[in-house]
Amino acid sequence: MAAFMDDDFLLAGETAKTLYHDYAKDMPIIDYHCHLSPKEIYENKTYQNLTEVWLYGDHYKWRLMRANGVEESHVTGEASDYDKFLAFAKTMQVAIGSPVFQWSHLELRRYFGVQEVINEANAPIIWEKVNAQLTGQGFGARDFIVKSNVKVVCTTDDPVDSLEYHMKLREDKEFPVKVLPSFRPDKGLEINRKGFGEWIQALAGVTGSPVTTYDQLLAALESRVEFFHSVGGRVSDHALDFVPYAETTKEEASAIFAKAIAGENVSLEEETKYKTYTLVFLGKLYAERGWVMQYHMNAARNNNARMFAKLGPDTGFDAMNDQQIALPLARLLDAMDRENTLPKTILYSLNPTHNAVIGTLIGCFQGGGVAGKMQFGSAWWFNDTREGMIAQMKSLADAGLLSQFVGMLTDSRSFLSYTRHEYFRRILCNLIGEWVENGEVPNDTELLGDIVRNISYNNAESYFPFE
Protein backbone atom coordinates (compact mmCIF):
# COMPACT_ATOMS: atom_id res chain seq x y z
CA MET A 1 0.00 0.00 0.00
CA ALA A 2 1.36 3.43 -0.91
CA ALA A 3 1.75 6.00 1.87
CA PHE A 4 -0.64 8.96 1.66
CA MET A 5 0.70 11.51 -0.82
CA ASP A 6 4.31 10.35 -0.62
CA ASP A 7 7.06 11.31 -3.09
CA ASP A 8 5.50 9.12 -5.72
CA PHE A 9 1.98 10.43 -5.24
CA LEU A 10 -0.09 9.74 -8.40
CA LEU A 11 2.89 8.04 -10.08
CA ALA A 12 2.15 4.38 -10.63
CA GLY A 13 5.04 2.85 -12.58
CA GLU A 14 8.80 3.30 -12.91
CA THR A 15 8.50 5.33 -16.13
CA ALA A 16 6.05 7.77 -14.56
CA LYS A 17 8.37 8.20 -11.56
CA THR A 18 11.42 8.86 -13.74
CA LEU A 19 9.55 11.28 -15.97
CA TYR A 20 8.26 13.26 -13.05
CA HIS A 21 11.31 13.31 -10.78
CA ASP A 22 14.00 13.64 -13.45
CA TYR A 23 12.23 15.79 -16.04
CA ALA A 24 9.05 17.57 -14.99
CA LYS A 25 9.50 18.45 -11.34
CA ASP A 26 12.07 21.22 -11.57
CA MET A 27 10.80 22.98 -14.64
CA PRO A 28 9.78 26.61 -14.06
CA ILE A 29 6.19 27.79 -14.37
CA ILE A 30 4.47 30.17 -16.78
CA ASP A 31 1.11 31.00 -15.25
CA TYR A 32 -0.56 32.39 -18.34
CA HIS A 33 -4.02 32.79 -16.80
CA CYS A 34 -4.86 33.58 -13.20
CA HIS A 35 -6.86 35.97 -11.05
CA LEU A 36 -4.11 37.14 -8.71
CA SER A 37 -4.05 40.79 -7.70
CA PRO A 38 -1.16 42.80 -9.19
CA LYS A 39 -1.49 45.22 -6.28
CA GLU A 40 -0.93 42.42 -3.77
CA ILE A 41 2.09 41.25 -5.76
CA TYR A 42 3.52 44.74 -5.95
CA GLU A 43 3.03 45.33 -2.25
CA ASN A 44 4.26 41.83 -1.41
CA LYS A 45 1.14 41.30 0.67
CA THR A 46 1.71 39.48 3.92
CA TYR A 47 -0.77 37.44 5.94
CA GLN A 48 -1.63 37.37 9.62
CA ASN A 49 -2.89 33.82 9.66
CA LEU A 50 -3.59 30.67 7.68
CA THR A 51 -7.22 31.58 6.98
CA GLU A 52 -6.20 34.79 5.27
CA VAL A 53 -3.73 33.14 2.90
CA TRP A 54 -5.58 29.86 2.45
CA LEU A 55 -9.32 30.46 2.59
CA TYR A 56 -10.00 34.08 1.67
CA GLY A 57 -11.13 34.26 -1.93
CA ASP A 58 -10.92 30.50 -2.60
CA HIS A 59 -14.41 29.58 -3.76
CA TYR A 60 -13.42 25.93 -4.34
CA LYS A 61 -12.88 25.55 -0.61
CA TRP A 62 -16.04 27.51 0.22
CA ARG A 63 -18.18 25.13 -1.81
CA LEU A 64 -16.96 22.14 0.15
CA MET A 65 -17.55 23.89 3.46
CA ARG A 66 -21.13 24.72 2.46
CA ALA A 67 -21.63 21.16 1.32
CA ASN A 68 -20.48 20.04 4.75
CA GLY A 69 -23.16 22.09 6.46
CA VAL A 70 -20.95 24.99 7.53
CA GLU A 71 -22.95 28.21 8.05
CA GLU A 72 -22.10 31.09 5.71
CA SER A 73 -20.88 33.10 8.72
CA HIS A 74 -17.98 30.61 8.89
CA VAL A 75 -17.36 30.58 5.13
CA THR A 76 -17.41 34.21 3.99
CA GLY A 77 -19.16 35.86 6.93
CA GLU A 78 -18.38 37.47 10.26
CA ALA A 79 -16.98 34.47 12.20
CA SER A 80 -13.38 34.80 13.38
CA ASP A 81 -10.56 33.60 11.16
CA TYR A 82 -9.81 30.82 13.62
CA ASP A 83 -13.39 29.56 13.61
CA LYS A 84 -13.41 29.59 9.81
CA PHE A 85 -10.17 27.63 9.77
CA LEU A 86 -11.60 25.10 12.20
CA ALA A 87 -14.70 24.69 10.05
CA PHE A 88 -12.46 24.06 7.05
CA ALA A 89 -10.33 21.54 9.00
CA LYS A 90 -13.50 19.62 9.90
CA THR A 91 -14.54 19.72 6.26
CA MET A 92 -11.18 18.34 5.13
CA GLN A 93 -11.64 15.43 7.48
CA VAL A 94 -14.51 14.21 5.31
CA ALA A 95 -13.32 15.43 1.91
CA ILE A 96 -11.58 12.35 0.52
CA GLY A 97 -11.99 12.02 -3.22
CA SER A 98 -12.09 15.78 -3.78
CA PRO A 99 -9.09 17.35 -5.53
CA VAL A 100 -9.35 20.17 -2.99
CA PHE A 101 -8.44 17.63 -0.30
CA GLN A 102 -5.23 16.79 -2.15
CA TRP A 103 -4.44 20.36 -3.22
CA SER A 104 -4.91 21.59 0.34
CA HIS A 105 -2.46 19.01 1.68
CA LEU A 106 0.03 19.86 -1.05
CA GLU A 107 -0.28 23.54 -0.09
CA LEU A 108 0.36 22.81 3.60
CA ARG A 109 3.33 20.57 2.79
CA ARG A 110 5.10 22.56 0.12
CA TYR A 111 4.79 26.02 1.65
CA PHE A 112 4.66 25.34 5.38
CA GLY A 113 6.24 21.93 5.89
CA VAL A 114 3.06 20.59 7.54
CA GLN A 115 3.05 16.83 6.86
CA GLU A 116 0.05 15.89 9.00
CA VAL A 117 -3.33 15.00 7.56
CA ILE A 118 -5.41 17.89 8.80
CA ASN A 119 -8.32 17.22 11.13
CA GLU A 120 -10.21 18.79 13.99
CA ALA A 121 -7.80 17.45 16.60
CA ASN A 122 -4.54 18.68 15.08
CA ALA A 123 -6.02 21.93 13.69
CA PRO A 124 -4.88 24.08 16.67
CA ILE A 125 -1.26 22.92 16.31
CA ILE A 126 -1.26 23.47 12.55
CA TRP A 127 -2.78 26.92 13.07
CA GLU A 128 0.04 27.90 15.43
CA LYS A 129 2.77 26.37 13.30
CA VAL A 130 1.69 28.07 10.07
CA ASN A 131 0.88 31.42 11.66
CA ALA A 132 4.33 31.58 13.24
CA GLN A 133 5.85 31.21 9.78
CA LEU A 134 3.44 33.64 8.11
CA THR A 135 4.23 36.42 10.53
CA GLY A 136 7.98 35.93 10.05
CA GLN A 137 10.10 36.75 6.99
CA GLY A 138 9.71 35.23 3.54
CA PHE A 139 5.98 34.47 3.40
CA GLY A 140 4.64 37.35 1.34
CA ALA A 141 2.86 37.11 -2.00
CA ARG A 142 6.10 37.59 -3.93
CA ASP A 143 7.86 34.97 -1.84
CA PHE A 144 5.28 32.33 -2.69
CA ILE A 145 5.67 33.15 -6.38
CA VAL A 146 9.46 33.00 -6.29
CA LYS A 147 9.53 29.80 -4.19
CA SER A 148 7.24 28.19 -6.78
CA ASN A 149 9.78 28.89 -9.55
CA VAL A 150 7.34 31.04 -11.52
CA LYS A 151 8.75 33.10 -14.41
CA VAL A 152 5.62 34.80 -15.73
CA VAL A 153 2.24 35.62 -14.21
CA CYS A 154 -0.61 36.88 -16.40
CA THR A 155 -3.35 38.49 -14.35
CA THR A 156 -6.87 39.09 -15.69
CA ASP A 157 -7.69 42.76 -16.26
CA ASP A 158 -10.49 44.98 -17.44
CA PRO A 159 -9.67 47.23 -20.42
CA VAL A 160 -10.53 50.27 -18.28
CA ASP A 161 -7.94 49.29 -15.65
CA SER A 162 -5.11 51.77 -15.17
CA LEU A 163 -2.56 48.90 -14.93
CA GLU A 164 -0.87 51.02 -12.30
CA TYR A 165 0.62 48.04 -10.49
CA HIS A 166 1.77 46.27 -13.63
CA MET A 167 3.67 49.41 -14.55
CA LYS A 168 5.19 49.67 -11.11
CA LEU A 169 6.19 46.01 -11.22
CA ARG A 170 7.84 46.54 -14.60
CA GLU A 171 10.06 49.16 -13.04
CA ASP A 172 10.86 47.07 -10.00
CA LYS A 173 14.09 45.38 -11.01
CA GLU A 174 14.39 43.50 -7.74
CA PHE A 175 11.48 41.19 -8.51
CA PRO A 176 12.59 38.68 -11.15
CA VAL A 177 9.08 37.59 -12.22
CA LYS A 178 7.19 39.16 -15.12
CA VAL A 179 3.69 40.19 -14.04
CA LEU A 180 1.72 41.00 -17.17
CA PRO A 181 -1.87 42.05 -17.80
CA SER A 182 -4.40 40.05 -19.85
CA PHE A 183 -7.06 41.96 -21.74
CA ARG A 184 -10.51 40.75 -20.66
CA PRO A 185 -13.17 42.92 -22.38
CA ASP A 186 -16.30 40.98 -21.29
CA LYS A 187 -18.01 44.09 -19.97
CA GLY A 188 -17.83 45.69 -23.40
CA LEU A 189 -19.42 42.65 -25.02
CA GLU A 190 -22.20 41.99 -22.52
CA ILE A 191 -24.49 44.56 -24.10
CA ASN A 192 -27.54 43.31 -22.20
CA ARG A 193 -25.92 43.12 -18.81
CA LYS A 194 -26.62 45.66 -16.11
CA GLY A 195 -23.79 48.18 -16.02
CA PHE A 196 -23.01 48.17 -19.75
CA GLY A 197 -23.68 51.92 -20.09
CA GLU A 198 -21.55 52.72 -17.05
CA TRP A 199 -18.71 50.62 -18.44
CA ILE A 200 -18.85 52.50 -21.74
CA GLN A 201 -18.64 55.74 -19.75
CA ALA A 202 -15.60 54.42 -17.92
CA LEU A 203 -14.02 53.48 -21.23
CA ALA A 204 -14.60 57.00 -22.52
CA GLY A 205 -13.05 58.29 -19.31
CA VAL A 206 -9.82 56.31 -19.62
CA THR A 207 -9.38 57.00 -23.32
CA GLY A 208 -10.24 60.69 -22.95
CA SER A 209 -12.58 60.58 -25.98
CA PRO A 210 -16.35 60.21 -26.22
CA VAL A 211 -17.74 56.72 -26.87
CA THR A 212 -21.20 57.41 -28.25
CA THR A 213 -20.95 55.54 -31.58
CA TYR A 214 -19.83 52.03 -32.46
CA ASP A 215 -16.87 53.39 -34.43
CA GLN A 216 -15.77 55.25 -31.34
CA LEU A 217 -16.17 52.08 -29.29
CA LEU A 218 -13.96 50.09 -31.65
CA ALA A 219 -11.37 52.86 -31.65
CA ALA A 220 -11.44 53.00 -27.86
CA LEU A 221 -10.99 49.22 -27.60
CA GLU A 222 -8.05 49.41 -29.97
CA SER A 223 -6.42 52.14 -27.95
CA ARG A 224 -6.76 50.01 -24.81
CA VAL A 225 -5.27 46.98 -26.59
CA GLU A 226 -2.36 49.24 -27.53
CA PHE A 227 -2.06 50.42 -23.95
CA PHE A 228 -2.02 46.84 -22.61
CA HIS A 229 0.58 45.99 -25.25
CA SER A 230 2.78 48.87 -24.06
CA VAL A 231 2.68 47.43 -20.53
CA GLY A 232 3.72 43.96 -21.77
CA GLY A 233 0.24 42.45 -22.34
CA ARG A 234 0.30 39.75 -25.00
CA VAL A 235 -2.74 37.71 -23.99
CA SER A 236 -6.48 38.32 -24.05
CA ASP A 237 -9.25 36.38 -22.40
CA HIS A 238 -13.00 36.16 -22.99
CA ALA A 239 -15.70 34.51 -20.91
CA LEU A 240 -18.10 33.25 -23.56
CA ASP A 241 -20.84 31.82 -21.38
CA PHE A 242 -22.55 31.07 -24.69
CA VAL A 243 -20.67 31.16 -27.98
CA PRO A 244 -22.26 33.77 -30.23
CA TYR A 245 -22.31 33.65 -33.99
CA ALA A 246 -24.59 35.38 -36.49
CA GLU A 247 -23.85 36.80 -39.91
CA THR A 248 -23.93 40.57 -39.65
CA THR A 249 -22.49 43.84 -40.90
CA LYS A 250 -20.84 46.79 -39.27
CA GLU A 251 -23.96 48.87 -39.97
CA GLU A 252 -26.09 46.41 -38.05
CA ALA A 253 -23.66 46.21 -35.15
CA SER A 254 -23.55 50.02 -35.03
CA ALA A 255 -27.34 50.28 -34.91
CA ILE A 256 -27.50 47.69 -32.11
CA PHE A 257 -24.88 49.54 -30.10
CA ALA A 258 -26.84 52.78 -30.57
CA LYS A 259 -29.99 51.10 -29.24
CA ALA A 260 -28.19 49.80 -26.18
CA ILE A 261 -26.66 53.18 -25.43
CA ALA A 262 -30.09 54.79 -25.72
CA GLY A 263 -31.35 52.33 -23.11
CA GLU A 264 -33.56 50.44 -25.56
CA ASN A 265 -34.16 46.71 -25.46
CA VAL A 266 -31.63 44.58 -27.37
CA SER A 267 -32.88 41.14 -28.46
CA LEU A 268 -30.85 37.95 -28.16
CA GLU A 269 -30.38 37.90 -31.92
CA GLU A 270 -29.09 41.48 -31.84
CA GLU A 271 -26.82 40.70 -28.93
CA THR A 272 -25.40 37.76 -30.89
CA LYS A 273 -24.72 39.97 -33.90
CA TYR A 274 -23.11 42.68 -31.82
CA LYS A 275 -20.89 40.16 -30.09
CA THR A 276 -19.93 38.46 -33.34
CA TYR A 277 -18.82 41.63 -35.04
CA THR A 278 -16.97 42.88 -31.97
CA LEU A 279 -15.21 39.56 -31.31
CA VAL A 280 -14.04 39.31 -34.91
CA PHE A 281 -12.78 42.88 -34.70
CA LEU A 282 -10.92 42.13 -31.48
CA GLY A 283 -9.45 38.93 -32.95
CA LYS A 284 -7.93 41.04 -35.67
CA LEU A 285 -6.37 43.41 -33.14
CA TYR A 286 -4.86 40.46 -31.30
CA ALA A 287 -3.59 38.82 -34.48
CA GLU A 288 -1.96 42.02 -35.69
CA ARG A 289 0.02 42.24 -32.47
CA GLY A 290 0.90 38.56 -32.23
CA TRP A 291 -1.22 38.10 -29.08
CA VAL A 292 -2.73 34.87 -27.83
CA MET A 293 -6.56 34.84 -27.55
CA GLN A 294 -8.34 32.70 -24.96
CA TYR A 295 -12.01 31.71 -24.96
CA HIS A 296 -13.41 30.33 -21.71
CA MET A 297 -16.75 28.84 -22.73
CA ASN A 298 -19.84 27.37 -21.18
CA ALA A 299 -19.92 28.51 -17.58
CA ALA A 300 -23.42 28.81 -16.10
CA ARG A 301 -22.69 31.58 -13.64
CA ASN A 302 -24.35 33.01 -10.55
CA ASN A 303 -27.05 30.36 -10.34
CA ASN A 304 -28.09 31.21 -6.83
CA ALA A 305 -29.76 34.63 -7.00
CA ARG A 306 -30.02 35.01 -3.24
CA MET A 307 -26.31 34.36 -2.74
CA PHE A 308 -25.40 36.46 -5.78
CA ALA A 309 -27.22 39.42 -4.22
CA LYS A 310 -25.26 38.85 -1.02
CA LEU A 311 -21.77 37.99 -2.25
CA GLY A 312 -21.52 38.87 -5.96
CA PRO A 313 -19.79 36.78 -8.65
CA ASP A 314 -16.99 34.18 -8.30
CA THR A 315 -18.07 33.08 -4.85
CA GLY A 316 -18.86 29.44 -5.56
CA PHE A 317 -22.30 29.43 -7.18
CA ASP A 318 -21.36 28.57 -10.76
CA ALA A 319 -21.79 25.31 -12.66
CA MET A 320 -21.21 23.74 -16.06
CA ASN A 321 -23.47 24.89 -18.85
CA ASP A 322 -24.57 22.65 -21.70
CA GLN A 323 -24.91 25.14 -24.54
CA GLN A 324 -23.80 23.81 -27.89
CA ILE A 325 -20.53 25.27 -29.08
CA ALA A 326 -19.45 23.30 -32.16
CA LEU A 327 -21.04 25.28 -34.98
CA PRO A 328 -21.02 28.83 -33.61
CA LEU A 329 -17.40 28.40 -32.55
CA ALA A 330 -16.42 26.97 -35.92
CA ARG A 331 -18.10 29.92 -37.67
CA LEU A 332 -16.56 32.48 -35.38
CA LEU A 333 -13.03 31.15 -35.83
CA ASP A 334 -13.64 30.85 -39.55
CA ALA A 335 -14.80 34.47 -39.77
CA MET A 336 -11.37 35.48 -38.47
CA ASP A 337 -9.46 32.90 -40.47
CA ARG A 338 -11.14 34.01 -43.71
CA GLU A 339 -9.55 37.44 -43.25
CA ASN A 340 -6.30 35.85 -42.16
CA THR A 341 -6.75 37.47 -38.75
CA LEU A 342 -7.19 34.44 -36.53
CA PRO A 343 -4.69 34.85 -33.68
CA LYS A 344 -3.06 32.03 -31.78
CA THR A 345 -6.00 30.75 -29.75
CA ILE A 346 -6.61 28.67 -26.65
CA LEU A 347 -10.08 27.14 -26.21
CA TYR A 348 -11.55 25.90 -22.94
CA SER A 349 -15.04 24.59 -22.28
CA LEU A 350 -16.33 24.06 -18.79
CA ASN A 351 -18.37 21.15 -20.12
CA PRO A 352 -16.14 18.11 -20.71
CA THR A 353 -18.62 16.66 -23.19
CA HIS A 354 -17.03 19.22 -25.52
CA ASN A 355 -13.55 17.71 -25.27
CA ALA A 356 -13.80 15.91 -28.59
CA VAL A 357 -15.49 18.93 -30.19
CA ILE A 358 -12.57 21.17 -29.26
CA GLY A 359 -9.98 18.47 -29.91
CA THR A 360 -11.21 18.10 -33.48
CA LEU A 361 -12.09 21.73 -34.18
CA ILE A 362 -8.62 23.06 -33.41
CA GLY A 363 -7.30 20.78 -36.15
CA CYS A 364 -9.32 22.76 -38.72
CA PHE A 365 -7.45 25.97 -38.01
CA GLN A 366 -3.87 24.81 -37.41
CA GLY A 367 -1.31 25.98 -39.90
CA GLY A 368 0.85 28.89 -40.92
CA GLY A 369 3.93 27.11 -39.64
CA VAL A 370 3.05 27.77 -35.99
CA ALA A 371 3.34 24.65 -33.83
CA GLY A 372 0.19 24.29 -31.77
CA LYS A 373 -1.27 27.57 -33.01
CA MET A 374 -4.69 26.37 -31.90
CA GLN A 375 -4.67 24.96 -28.39
CA PHE A 376 -7.11 22.89 -26.42
CA GLY A 377 -6.67 24.60 -23.05
CA SER A 378 -5.90 22.71 -19.91
CA ALA A 379 -8.85 21.16 -18.03
CA TRP A 380 -10.67 24.15 -16.61
CA TRP A 381 -12.16 24.76 -13.15
CA PHE A 382 -14.57 21.88 -12.38
CA ASN A 383 -12.46 19.73 -14.71
CA ASP A 384 -9.29 20.65 -12.88
CA THR A 385 -9.24 17.18 -11.33
CA ARG A 386 -7.28 14.02 -12.03
CA GLU A 387 -10.03 12.58 -14.23
CA GLY A 388 -10.69 15.93 -15.91
CA MET A 389 -7.03 16.47 -16.78
CA ILE A 390 -6.65 12.95 -18.11
CA ALA A 391 -9.78 13.34 -20.25
CA GLN A 392 -8.58 16.64 -21.71
CA MET A 393 -5.11 15.29 -22.50
CA LYS A 394 -6.50 12.10 -24.02
CA SER A 395 -8.88 14.06 -26.25
CA LEU A 396 -6.00 16.24 -27.36
CA ALA A 397 -3.82 13.22 -28.04
CA ASP A 398 -6.66 11.45 -29.85
CA ALA A 399 -7.28 14.29 -32.29
CA GLY A 400 -4.09 16.36 -32.36
CA LEU A 401 -0.66 16.63 -30.79
CA LEU A 402 -0.40 16.32 -27.05
CA SER A 403 3.32 17.11 -27.38
CA GLN A 404 2.54 20.70 -28.50
CA PHE A 405 0.28 21.42 -25.54
CA VAL A 406 1.13 24.61 -23.60
CA GLY A 407 0.13 22.92 -20.37
CA MET A 408 -1.13 24.05 -17.03
CA LEU A 409 -2.14 27.41 -15.57
CA THR A 410 -3.52 28.14 -12.10
CA ASP A 411 -6.70 30.17 -12.88
CA SER A 412 -6.56 30.92 -9.19
CA ARG A 413 -7.05 33.75 -6.74
CA SER A 414 -4.62 32.28 -4.21
CA PHE A 415 -0.83 32.51 -4.06
CA LEU A 416 -0.68 28.95 -2.79
CA SER A 417 -2.23 27.45 -5.93
CA TYR A 418 1.07 26.86 -7.70
CA THR A 419 1.01 23.35 -6.31
CA ARG A 420 -1.64 22.70 -8.95
CA HIS A 421 1.25 22.56 -11.44
CA GLU A 422 2.82 19.78 -9.43
CA TYR A 423 -0.50 17.96 -9.42
CA PHE A 424 -0.84 18.40 -13.18
CA ARG A 425 2.72 17.30 -13.91
CA ARG A 426 2.33 14.14 -11.87
CA ILE A 427 -0.84 13.28 -13.76
CA LEU A 428 0.80 14.01 -17.11
CA CYS A 429 3.80 11.82 -16.29
CA ASN A 430 1.58 9.07 -15.03
CA LEU A 431 -0.51 9.10 -18.21
CA ILE A 432 2.56 8.82 -20.43
CA GLY A 433 4.14 6.31 -18.07
CA GLU A 434 1.05 4.12 -18.31
CA TRP A 435 1.24 4.15 -22.10
CA VAL A 436 4.85 2.99 -21.86
CA GLU A 437 4.09 0.25 -19.35
CA ASN A 438 1.32 -0.99 -21.65
CA GLY A 439 3.67 -1.04 -24.63
CA GLU A 440 1.60 1.62 -26.39
CA VAL A 441 4.48 4.07 -26.83
CA PRO A 442 8.20 3.31 -27.08
CA ASN A 443 10.21 3.33 -23.89
CA ASP A 444 12.44 6.19 -25.01
CA THR A 445 13.07 8.12 -21.84
CA GLU A 446 14.99 10.94 -23.52
CA LEU A 447 12.23 11.61 -26.05
CA LEU A 448 9.45 11.32 -23.49
CA GLY A 449 11.41 13.41 -21.01
CA ASP A 450 11.68 16.17 -23.60
CA ILE A 451 7.95 16.02 -24.26
CA VAL A 452 7.21 16.25 -20.56
CA ARG A 453 9.56 19.21 -20.14
CA ASN A 454 7.99 20.90 -23.12
CA ILE A 455 4.44 20.51 -21.85
CA SER A 456 5.52 21.62 -18.38
CA TYR A 457 7.25 24.79 -19.55
CA ASN A 458 9.10 25.01 -22.89
CA ASN A 459 6.02 25.01 -25.12
CA ALA A 460 4.49 27.92 -23.22
CA GLU A 461 7.83 29.70 -23.34
CA SER A 462 7.93 29.59 -27.12
CA TYR A 463 4.17 30.00 -27.70
CA PHE A 464 3.58 33.21 -25.74
CA PRO A 465 5.34 36.23 -27.20
CA PHE A 466 6.25 37.79 -23.84
CA GLU A 467 9.16 40.19 -24.14
Ligand SMILES: O=C[C@H](O)[C@@H](O)[C@@H](O)[C@H](O)C(=O)O
Ligand atom coordinates in the same frame (compact mmCIF):
# COMPACT_ATOMS: atom_id res chain seq x y z
O1 LIG B 1 -11.10 28.38 -11.01
C1 LIG B 1 -12.09 29.05 -11.13
C2 LIG B 1 -11.91 30.30 -11.67
O2 LIG B 1 -11.08 31.15 -10.99
C3 LIG B 1 -13.14 30.99 -12.07
O3 LIG B 1 -13.66 31.71 -11.02
C4 LIG B 1 -12.74 31.80 -13.23
O4 LIG B 1 -12.41 30.97 -14.30
C5 LIG B 1 -13.68 32.85 -13.57
O5 LIG B 1 -14.94 32.41 -13.54
C6 LIG B 1 -13.40 33.43 -14.90
O6 LIG B 1 -14.36 33.70 -15.56
O7 LIG B 1 -12.25 33.65 -15.29
